[in-house]
Amino acid sequence: EDQVTQSPEALRLQEGESSSLNCSYTVSGLRGLFWYRQDPGKGPEFLFTLYSAGEEKEKERLKATLTKKESFLHITAPKPEDSATYLCAALNQAGTALIFGKGTTLSVSS
Amino acid sequence: DAGVIQSPRHEVTEMGQEVTLRCKPISGHDYLFWYRQTMMRGLELLIYFNNNVPIDDSGMPEDRFSAKMPNASFSTLKIQPSEPRDSAVYFCASSFGRQSSYNSPLHFGNGTRLTVT
Numbered sequence: 001e002d003q004v005t006q007s008p009e010a011l012r013l014q015e016g017e018s019s020s021l022n023c024s025y026t027v028s029g030l031r032g033l034f035w036y037r038q039d040p041g042k043g044p045e046f047l048f049t050l051y052s053a054g055e056e057k058e059k060e061r062l063k064a065t066l067t068k069k070e071s072f073l074h075i076t077a078p079k080p081e082d083s084a085t086y087l088c089a090a091l092n093q094a095g096t097a098l099i100f101g102k103g104t105t106l107s108v109s110s
Numbered sequence: 111d112a113g114v115i116q117s118p119r120h121e122v123t124e125m126g127q128e129v130t131l132r133c134k135p136i137s138g139h140d141y142l143f144w145y146r147q148t149m150m151r152g153l154e155l156l157i158y159f160n161n162n163v164p165i166d167d168s169g170m171p172e173d174r175f176s177a178k179m180p181n182a183s184f185s186t187l188k189i190q191p192s193e194p195r196d197s198a199v200y201f202c203a204s205s206f207g208r209q210s211s212y213n214s215p216l217h218f219g220n221g222t223r224l225t226v227t
Contacts, residue, residue: 034215043114043201043218044153087153097143097166098216102152 002027004090006101013078013108021073021086021104029093033071035064036087038103044087078108114219116202122225128190131222133202134183143216144177144187145201153201159185192226199223 005024013019025033032051036044048057050066057064061082063074073086085105089098115134123129135142143158157167162179170177174193179185189196199221207214 036216041220043203043220044216046215046217049215089153097155097158099155100145100153 002090002092002099004088004099004101006086006088006104008104009102010105011107013075013106015079015108015110016077018074018076018078020075021088021106023071023073023088023101024069025071025088025090026069027090027092027099030090031093032091033066034089034091034098035071035073036089038085038087047086075106078106080108080110082106083108114202114204114217116200116219116222118222119220120223120225122227123192124227125193126191127226128188129192129196129224129226131187131200131202131224133185133187133219135185135202135204136206136217137183139204139206139217140182141205141207142179142185143203143205144185145203145218147199147201147221156187189224192224194226197224197226 003026007022032049034049035047037047038044048064053066053068055066061076065072085103087100087103089100091098117132140161144156145153146156147153156169157177158165159179175189177187201218201221203216203218205214205216
């Protein structure tokens with residue numbers, strides 16, 4: 001069964017304290033690995049898509065990387081406005097729909 | 111573009127009542143998805159449509175759930191009768207083309223928070 005697991009469930013950082021979020025996946029024929037950001041009371045907002053192992057994407061303080069088994073979302077020198085839930089999702093070879101992990105809730109304090 | 115629009119934002123109803131959730135996708139998008147989000151199970155796909163035709167409804171939990179897409183700009187998710195375990199946030203999302211390229215990510219609405227007492 002295709003599955004996406006994220007860790008940790010919650011992460012508290014001080015402003016400027018860099019860290020990484022993990023997304024492990026077991027998906028048949030991965031066609032894409034997606035990262036979304038979700039703010040309270042809002043729908044998920046698209047951040048990145050990664051297609052093959054070794055690929056990296058960057059946006060401001062965020063960098064996403066992909067291996068054959070997992071993806072990491074690196075957060076460099078985070079700010080309080082980076083506080084949100086980060087969702088990872090995988091698209092398998094057979095389907096059109098994404099398989100989501102449960103997310104990592106990041107809190108950044110100043 | 112106004113994005114994906116869902117209504118209502120909040121719905122509180124009593125067990126046994128019928129509930130209808132509404133969604134207007136982004137104009138031009140040909141795929142529409144209904145997801146449900148809970149703390150326990152995260153985001154789960156319920157059903158999706160392509161060009162207004164239901165493609166996969168295997169995620170619909172029971173016959174109490176039904177979804178329609180009468181035209182390209184409107185979809186509904188109906189629960190009849192509703193039960194307390196249906197309490198969750200229901201999201202509608204749309205995309206242009208299959209989600210296999212950077213140019214066709216999912217765009218989500220802000221969801222409907224359903225509480226069934």
